[in-house]
Amino acid sequence: MTDTANPPTAAMGGRRAITWRRRWAAARQVWRTFARSRSGLVGLGILVLIVVLALLAPVLSDAAQLDVTQATGARMAAPSGQDWLGTDESGRSVLVLLWWGSRISLLVGFAAAALCVGIGTVVGLLAAHFGRWVAAILLRVTDFFLVLPSLVLAVALSAALHAGTGTVILAIGLTSWPVTARLVRAQTLTVETRPYIERARALGGGHWHVVLRHVLPAVLPLVLANTTLNVANAIIAESTLAFLGVGDLSSTSWGEMLHAAWTNGAVTAGAWWYLLPPGLAIVVVVLAFTLCGRALESVLTPALRGGGRR
Amino acid sequence: MTDALASAEGGLDALTGQGSRGSSGTLRFVAVKLGGAVISLVLVIVLGFFLFRVLPGDPVTTMTRGQPVGARQLAQLRTQLGLDKPLIVQFGQYLWGVLHGDFGTSFTYSQPVWTLVRQALWPTVLLVGTSTILAAALGLWLGSRSAWRRESTMDRTTTGVALTLWSVPQFWLGLILLMVFGVGVGPIPGIFPVQGMVSVDTPSGFFPQALDIAHHMVLPCITLIAAFYAQYLLVMRSSLLEEMHADYLNTARAKGLTDDQVRRRHAVPNALLPTVTLIFLNLGLVVNGAVTVETVFSWPGLGLLLYRALGVPDLPLLQGTFITLAGAVVVMNLIAELLYRVLDPRVRTS
Amino acid sequence: MSETPLLEFRGVGIDYVTHRGVVPAVRGVDLTVDAGETLGLAGESGCGKSTLALSVLRLLPATAKVSGQVLLDGADVRELNWGQLRAVRWAGASVVFQGAMHALNPVQRISDQIAEPILIHGGRPAGGVSARVSELLDRVGLPKGRSRAYPHELSGGQRQRVMIAMALACEPRLIIADEPTTALDVMVQAQVLDLLAELVAEARVGLMMISHDLSVLARTCQRLAVMYAGRIVEHGPAAQVVRAPVHPYSAALAGAFPTIGDVASRLAPRGLPGDPPDPADLPSGCPFHPRCPKMRDECTEVDVALRVAGPDRDAACVLVDAPGVSR
Numbered sequence: 001m002t003d004t005a006n007p008p009t010a011a012m013g014g015r016r017a018i019t020w021r022r023r024w025a026a027a028r029q030v031w032r033t034f035a036r037s038r039s040g041l042v043g044l045g046i047l048v049l050i051v052v053l054a055l056l057a058p059v060l061s062d063a064a065q066l067d068v069t070q071a072t073g074a075r076m077a078a079p080s081g082q083d084w085l086g087t088d089e090s091g092r093s094v095l096v097l098l099w100w101g102s103r104i105s106l107l108v109g110f111a112a113a114a115l116c117v118g119i120g121t122v123v124g125l126l127a128a129h130f131g132r133w134v135a136a137i138l139l140r141v142t143d144f145f146l147v148l149p150s151l152v153l154a155v156a157l158s159a160a161l162h163a164g165t166g167t168v169i170l171a172i173g174l175t176s177w178p179v180t181a182r183l184v185r186a187q188t189l190t191v192e193t194r195p196y197i198e199r200a201r202a203l204g205g206g207h208w209h210v211v212l213r214h215v216l217p218a219v220l221p222l223v224l225a226n227t228t229l230n231v232a233n234a235i236i237a238e239s240t241l242a243f244l245g246v247g248d249l250s251s252t253s254w255g256e257m258l259h260a261a262w263t264n265g266a267v268t269a270g271a272w273w274y275l276l277p278p279g280l281a282i283v284v285v286v287l288a289f290t291l292c293g294r295a296l297e298s299v300l301t302p303a304l305r306g307g308g309r310r
Numbered sequence: 311m312t313d314a315l316a317s318a319e320g321g322l323d324a325l326t327g328q329g330s331r332g333s334s335g336t337l338r339f340v341a342v343k344l345g346g347a348v349i350s351l352v353l354v355i356v357l358g359f360f361l362f363r364v365l366p367g368d369p370v371t372t373m374t375r376g377q378p379v380g381a382r383q384l385a386q387l388r389t390q391l392g393l394d395k396p397l398i399v400q401f402g403q404y405l406w407g408v409l410h411g412d413f414g415t416s417f418t419y420s421q422p423v424w425t426l427v428r429q430a431l432w433p434t435v436l437l438v439g440t441s442t443i444l445a446a447a448l449g450l451w452l453g454s455r456s457a458w459r460r461e462s463t464m465d466r467t468t469t470g471v472a473l474t475l476w477s478v479p480q481f482w483l484g485l486i487l488l489m490v491f492g493v494g495v496g497p498i499p500g501i502f503p504v505q506g507m508v509s510v511d512t513p514s515g516f517f518p519q520a521l522d523i524a525h526h527m528v529l530p531c532i533t534l535i536a537a538f539y540a541q542y543l544l545v546m547r548s549s550l551l552e553e554m555h556a557d558y559l560n561t562a563r564a565k566g567l568t569d570d571q572v573r574r575r576h577a578v579p580n581a582l583l584p585t586v587t588l589i590f591l592n593l594g595l596v597v598n599g600a601v602t603v604e605t606v607f608s609w610p611g612l613g614l615l616l617y618r619a620l621g622v623p624d625l626p627l628l629q630g631t632f633i634t635l636a637g638a639v640v641v642m643n644l645i646a647e648l649l650y651r652v653l654d655p656r657v658r659t660s
Numbered sequence: 661m662s663e664t665p666l667l668e669f670r671g672v673g674i675d676y677v678t679h680r681g682v683v684p685a686v687r688g689v690d691l692t693v694d695a696g697e698t699l700g701l702a703g704e705s706g707c708g709k710s711t712l713a714l715s716v717l718r719l720l721p722a723t724a725k726v727s728g729q730v731l732l733d734g735a736d737v738r739e740l741n742w743g744q745l746r747a748v749r750w751a752g753a754s755v756v757f758q759g760a761m762h763a764l765n766p767v768q769r770i771s772d773q774i775a776e777p778i779l780i781h782g783g784r785p786a787g788g789v790s791a792r793v794s795e796l797l798d799r800v801g802l803p804k805g806r807s808r809a810y811p812h813e814l815s816g817g818q819r820q821r822v823m824i825a826m827a828l829a830c831e832p833r834l835i836i837a838d839e840p841t842t843a844l845d846v847m848v849q850a851q852v853l854d855l856l857a858e859l860v861a862e863a864r865v866g867l868m869m870i871s872h873d874l875s876v877l878a879r880t881c882q883r884l885a886v887m888y889a890g891r892i893v894e895h896g897p898a899a900q901v902v903r904a905p906v907h908p909y910s911a912a913l914a915g916a917f918p919t920i921g922d923v924a925s926r927l928a929p930r931g932l933p934g935d936p937p938d939p940a941d942l943p944s945g946c947p948f949h950p951r952c953p954k955m956r957d958e959c960t961e962v963d964v965a966l967r968v969a970g971p972d973r974d975a976a977c978v979l980v981d982a983p984g985v986s987r
Contacts, residue, residue: 140346140349143346143350144349144350144353146594147350147594147639147640147643148354148594148636148639149594149595149597149598149601149635149636149639150594150598151597151598151601151602152597152598152601152616152631152632152635152636153357153632153636155601155616155620156361156362156628156632157361157365159620159623159628160361160362160365160372161365232477236477236479239479239481239482240479240480240481240598240602243479243481243482243602243605244601244602244605244617244620245620245621246620255479258479258481258482258485261485262485262606266489267485267488267489267492267493268493268504270489270493270494270495272489272495275482275485275486275489276486278482279478279479279482279483279485279486282477282478282479282482283474283477283478283479286477287473287474287477290473290476290477291473556762557757557759557762557763558762558763558764558765558766560719560757560763561755561757561763561764561765562765562776563719563749564717564719564749564750564754564755564757565749565750565754565776565777565780566746566747566748566749566750566751566777566780566781567746567776567780568742568746571780575776576765576768579765579767579768580765580766580767583767654767655766655767655810655812
């Protein structure tokens with residue numbers, strides 16, 4: 001870090017400003033390294049585009065087009081000049097469904113990832129910071145959930161609770177945190193051996209102070225990279241749950257579209273225009289998140305960068 | 311859920327992180343692992359009870375949702391399922407049943423759950439086993455080549471394809487394969503069966519039957535392989551990359567081995583151990599894949615059973631399949647951890 | 661001296677091509693090892709000694725560019741094709757690597773690792789490969805029962821013995837020992853060195869030993885070459901170089917390790933201030949001048965080539981005022 005960036009906070013003066021300046025410089029450094037990864041940039045570009053499109057759906061199109069009773073097209077019609085991607089079993093435009101579906105898919109993806117990362121971070125931090133029996137119990141539980149077939153568990157949860165988008169988010173979030181927990185724990189253990197943590201303790205910093213002010217900021221970048229990968233997982237998980245029929249049938253997501261296509265015989269009818277777009281959309285979004293996450297990860301773990309020693 | 315690559319690495323961590331430095335010997339190691347597995351199994355059983363008896367509130371209402379059932383029938387069903395007793399008694403009965411292989415009676419099939427599960431077990435083992443072996447072989451082979459020629463066109467292509475396939479929801483890939491090669495699209499005729507494991511009109515006898523099963527298995531197998539080889543590839547690649555600069559590879563080169571021999575005899579065996587054990591650790595993910603793929607192709611295994619039970623919902627059947635699948639994964643993991651101990655000389659004697 | 665030397669470096673230069681540009685690691689080295697002769701190569705880490713040694717078997721990473729000639733038995737190893745090179749590796753010259761913990765494959769039994777080069781080079785030893793392995797282990801003083809051990813089950817000294825046994829496996833004419841005793845404690849170091857010297861003398865094998873420790877080299881080698889910043893700065897019979905070094909750098913290196921039995925040297929260990937120069941950014945003139953206790957004005961400008969400094973001795977220093985004969 002040779003050139004010092006001039007963040008807006010520099011004028012504040014004092015120790016806080018120094019801290020922020022350092023963080024700002026570190027963030028810029030991360031961004032510069034990230035920008036060097038072409039696949040990471042491509043992924044980020046796609047994501048921004050799709051998120052913006054999803055947010056703009058109510059502005060640019062009419063939700064009434066989703067209403068089955070107001071559908072104008074023919075039943076499962078092939079793509080035409082009017083409906084570019086054809087129609088579904090009720091005559092609605094697949095393109096419109098796809099557009100609106102992105103909202104639920106992304107919402108569930110982000111919310112479930114946030115839940116999962118939240119649980120994982122708390123469990124990981126606690127397991128690393130407090131040793132002995134707290135760690136022993138938490139690790140045992142983490143390992144248990146790690147090996148459990150998460151889809152089966154999520155299916156069971158959604159079946160037991162009443163259907164709805166919230167249930168789906170809960171089911172995904174509650175079953176996918178162990179990986180994050182392990183990651184955070186490993187990173188926390190590394191961070192806690194650093195001298196400044198010991199100094200903070202020696203100066204009388206309590207558990208909360210040390211964890212929140214010193215450990216968490218150091219662990220956070222890795223958590224962020226992990227979150228992007230988790231969103232990708234959650235989107236796939238949502239589509240899988242929807243496909244198995246445990247999602248919220250009244251809302252339109254990419255998974256629900258595929259579920260509807262399947263149960264309405266799109267496969268036998270050869271209605272590729274109904275089957276391909278939602279799947280491809282999932283693939284593109286998931287791939288974009290994965291590319292971003294991998295690029296971030298390689299930025300944050302310098303060991304993976306470059307050709308190794310020598 | 312198709313947990314991403316991170317889970318693979320996390321699993322690896324779980325494996326190498328603990329127990330490997332125990333100096334107190336193998337016996338202690340085995341005892342600890344065995345104890346852990348027993349605790350996990352108990353947790354699975356408790357979770358099974360909690361999920362399907364406690365969480366739904368009144369299971370009978372849940373199961374008969376949307377069906378015209380009289381109050382008397384409901385009460386009868388409650389008695390049949392033992393729901394009229396206090397929760398603790400219910401748990402005792404449940405525990406006693408599970409320990410004796412009695413998972414109750416299926417609500418939809420009116421058959422013992424265990425009978426249904428047993429019938430569905432071997433199709434799943436056949437499908438999952440075959441595709442795991444093929445996916446692992448493919449992934450390990452491609453991964454080791456990829457790492458050895460890091461940053462080459464071959465590496466980039468292989469990793470790119472793997473990452474893309476990794477991002478594909480399995481059921482969707484299954485649907486597309488089913489549409490193209492099962493039903494047939496345009497000029498492509500459907501050359502593979504669209505559902506089930508055996509056709510009704512197949513003559514009896516070992517070979518015709520085996521051939522027919524293989525024919526039915528092609529598409530589900532390809533779907534599962536496409537979904538799973540990627541992580542084996544990526545893990546093999548990264549663990550081989552870690553070995554790439556190891557000094558013993560230079561020794562091997564100095565000895566006059568060819569590049570290929572250095573890779574096969576020295577680099578791969580060192581990178582292989584963690585990867586092979588990972589195959590077992592990932593069985594949880596494989597089970598996830600089996601559920602969706604069996605559903606798409608109507609493969610008569612545990613996954614399809616789970617899916618059918620889900621639609622009702624048939625809570626005793628769900629409970630039985632859940633316990634069986636989760637229990638199987640716990641047991642497989644125990645085997646993997648013990649196997650790791652046997653296979654890696656570094657861990658074995660330390 | 662009329663016969664072809666076993667190993668000869670002729671004007672060898674080795675550059676590493678890095679993202680920072682071309683970094684010269686070895687600059688114009690001439691050196692010979694005759695059959696059955698033992699040569700020590702001394703210098704601090706980063707002076708290019710290991711790079712030079714590994715160039716003999718072309719074991720350098722692809723980023724290293726070698727110029728000049730590296731002649732093994734008169735043939736330039738740089739011109740060998742892959743097949744010929746593989747044939748020369750281990751059978752013509754073998755290596756005892758530093759840090760045997762990492763230089764041995766952790767998941768292979770040591771007997772298999774020793775047997776491997778024998779099998780590769782098509783050796784059909786009398787009594788079979790396993791008998792040959794036992795014989796080799798016996799020669800380096802490892803108990804027979806240890807042949808099925810894995811590297812991590814052995815002590816550091818035992819592992820280094822395995823490396824030596826492995827180096828002897830194909831009866832090479834030259835052994836290159838790259839810091840063979842660095843990680844070992846002093847007692848074990850002495851044992852391993854004595855063993856190496858003994859085996860080398862017994863089999864009349866040429867030895868090129870690399871170390872930063874002059875006392876180690878003096879104990880084992882007949883001749884010594886001292887390297888600094890990619891060049892040979894002093895060269896001569898081992899005992900003379902250690903006892904009466906000509907180049908100030910050799911003197912500092914000799915002083916850095918107390919001579920056993922010499923009370924004065926133990927009481928006044930002389931180190932060397934400063935760090936070795938960055939090969940990418942060498943000082944002008946004599947590269948040693950910033951650290952040299954006897955620096956003169958001209959040292960910042962004149963880079964001296966090796967000069968004759970006595971019978972069978974050379975040094976690259978302005979202080980050597982031999983009658984201006986430079987080689």
